[in-house]
Amino acid sequence: MAEATLRIFRGDQGGGTMKDYRVPVAPGMVVLDALHHVQGHQAPDLGLRWNCKAGKCGSCSAEVNGRPRLTCKTRMDSLDLTQPVEVRPMKSFPVIKDLATDVSWNYQVNKKIPPFQPREGVEWKMQQHDVDRVQEFRKCIECFLCQNVCHVLRDHDKKAEFGGPRFFVRVAGLEMHPLDGADRIPLLKDALGIGYCNITKCCTEVCPEEIHITDNAIIPLKERVVDEYYDPVLKIVKKIFSAGR
Amino acid sequence: MAEAGLTQGGFGATARRDAWWLEMLPTIILIGGFSIYATARAFEGAHYLAGSYLSPFYSPLIDPDHKWWPLSPAVLILGFPLGFRVTCYYYRKAVYRSFLADPPACAVGEFWGKSYIGETRFPFILQNLHRYFLYGALVFLVFLWHDVWKALWFDDGFGIGLGTVIMAVNTSLLTLYAFSCHSLRHIIGGRLDCFGCAKAGLAQHKAWSLASLLNVNHMWFAWCSLVSVGATDFYIRLVATGAIKDLRIL
Ligand code: SF4
Ligand code: SF4
Ligand code: FES
Ligand code: FES
Numbered sequence: 236m237a238e239a240t241l242r243i244f245r246g247d248q249g250g251g252t253m254k255d256y257r258v259p260v261a262p263g264m265v266v267l268d269a270l271h272h273v274q275g276h277q278a279p280d281l282g283l284r285w286n287c288k289a290g291k292c293g294s295c296s297a298e299v300n301g302r303p304r305l306t307c308k309t310r311m312d313s314l315d316l317t318q319p320v321e322v323r324p325m326k327s328f329p330v331i332k333d334l335a336t337d338v339s340w341n342y343q344v345n346k347k348i349p350p351f352q353p354r355e356g357v358e359w360k361m362q363q364h365d366v367d368r369v370q371e372f373r374k375c376i377e378c379f380l381c382q383n384v385c386h387v388l389r390d391h392d393k394k395a396e397f398g399g400p401r402f403f404v405r406v407a408g409l410e411m412h413p414l415d416g417a418d419r420i421p422l423l424k425d426a427l428g429i430g431y432c433n434i435t436k437c438c439t440e441v442c443p444e445e446i447h448i449t450d451n452a453i454i455p456l457k458e459r460v461v462d463e464y465y466d467p468v469l470k471i472v473k474k475i476f477s478a479g480r
Numbered sequence: 481m482a483e484a485g486l487t488q489g490g491f492g493a494t495a496r497r498d499a500w501w502l503e504m505l506p507t508i509i510l511i512g513g514f515s516i517y518a519t520a521r522a523f524e525g526a527h528y529l530a531g532s533y534l535s536p537f538y539s540p541l542i543d544p545d546h547k548w549w550p551l552s553p554a555v556l557i558l559g560f561p562l563g564f565r566v567t568c569y570y571y572r573k574a575v576y577r578s579f580l581a582d583p584p585a586c587a588v589g590e591f592w593g594k595s596y597i598g599e600t601r602f603p604f605i606l607q608n609l610h611r612y613f614l615y616g617a618l619v620f621l622v623f624l625w626h627d628v629w630k631a632l633w634f635d636d637g638f639g640i641g642l643g644t645v646i647m648a649v650n651t652s653l654l655t656l657y658a659f660s661c662h663s664l665r666h667i668i669g670g671r672l673d674c675f676g677c678a679k680a681g682l683a684q685h686k687a688w689s690l691a692s693l694l695n696v697n698h699m700w701f702a703w704c705s706l707v708s709v710g711a712t713d714f715y716i717r718l719v720a721t722g723a724i725k726d727l728r729i730l
Binding site for chain 1: 605
């Protein structure tokens with residue numbers, strides 16, 4: 236049977252080493268299978284998170300050969316097996332152990348976002364063409380790969396000022412909801428710091444659910460922020476119209 | 481085996497194995513090359529008219545006889561198309577990545593560190609003015625289509641030359657570029673939360689859907705129209721200087 240070398244980060248936030256493990260490669264095998272083989276046969280103390288093995292729970296995120304990926308959706312035969320396959324934990328979050336990272340910061344951000352609030356006197360009816368747009372955002376599996384790759388968090392460490400792409404997707408799903416009445420635009424501009432995003436699209440490139448994060452969520456939200464804060468002409472037009480009413 | 485485990489920060493730091501820096505090159509070459517050519521041509525102030533063909537760098541043509549404006553007429557209008565492209569959401573991505581290395585590629589370290597401001601402060605906060613440049617671009621398109629119309633008329637009446645075709649293709653690409661703009665997509669419908677509840681909501685939904693369809697290809701329209709503007713000007717310059725003769729098709 237063909238074999239491959241898995242080079243896995245072993246350690247925690249304080250530091251660690253890359254360790255090599257030989258694993259047999261079977262047809263259709265994914266990186267998570269290989270990690271499980273290591274855990275089952277050579278390193279029972281290997282720390283990693285997973286749940287569904289079907290690309291749906293968003294738990295198995297890591298960096299394979301430097302690329303943020305779901306390990307359960309990365310086939311071994313898509314990688315160059317003549318070299319060791321390097322598996323590292325997500326760089327933007329503190330390492331708990333080996334490949335398991337502490338992603339709890341994301342849950343703190345999530346708490347800042349007001350949930351769905353129906354418009355006053357809303358009629359509970361929605362047209363399909365009104366929900367099509369927000370359905371894309373509901374596909375998110377919270378794998379946090381987009382948060383991990385986003386340079387605002389990864390390189391500039393703006394965790395205090397910036398919410399990150401996953402939460403722009405969530406806000407987009409709420410703001411564009413046909414029945415929602417809450418206003419999250421001030422939150423977007425200030426607490427979630429959407430202005431830090433320079434639309435360089437790495438989040439879109441890594442999203443396993445293929446959500447068009449930048450084009451369909453972030454840019455439309457940036458345009459809504461412009462409506463509210465950076466378009467003096469629109470402000471005047473709105474004033475004139477509301478005065479005429 | 482002992483080796484630095486966690487990917488460190490710093491410019492270019494990455495565990496990626498591919499030639500990530502290759503992604504930057506086409507943008508640097510195309511935008512760099514176009515900027516040099518367009519600047520030289522805009523300041524040249526000559527060879528922009530060849531019969532009924534007018535170079536897109538000089539349209540609309542203002543004060544060509546230098547009655548009140550001493551420099552090249554292109555300099556008067558240059559700011560609009562330039563501002564439109566500079567503040568375009570797609571070019572922002574391309575320039576931030578390739579020229580400012582912010583980031584140079586995904587999951588590759590960079591040098592700006594904590595001082596990063598994104599688009600929250602001057603100068604990049606000005607990118608938020610993109611929609612105003614869009615309005616300007618829509619006006620420019622009217623002039624450019626008018627130029628195409630004029631390029632159908634020769635000394636001996638109606639006709640079509642290779643120049644006419646080049647100008648029509650260029651203006652079509654510019655139209656597709658402007659109509660696939662993210663700001664336009666927002667203004668003509670995207671800003672609504674509920675199409676069904678708005679006045680003329682269905683029409684706005686249709687307009688937004690169409691803009692969304694075009695928007696998927698915004699990057700391609702951005703590049704193709706950039707190349708076509710340069711090529712159209714270059715062709716007209718060749719004809720204007722007499723280096724080549726325009727090919728008359730009809
Ligand atoms: S597009 Fe914005 S949110 Fe997405 S990775 Fe880039 S900077 Fe981060
Ligand atoms: S938006 Fe995509 S990449 Fe980000 S958390 Fe959701 S599924 Fe993962
Ligand atoms: S294990 Fe659930 S997404 Fe990979
Ligand atoms: S977003 Fe590119 S032209 Fe408006």
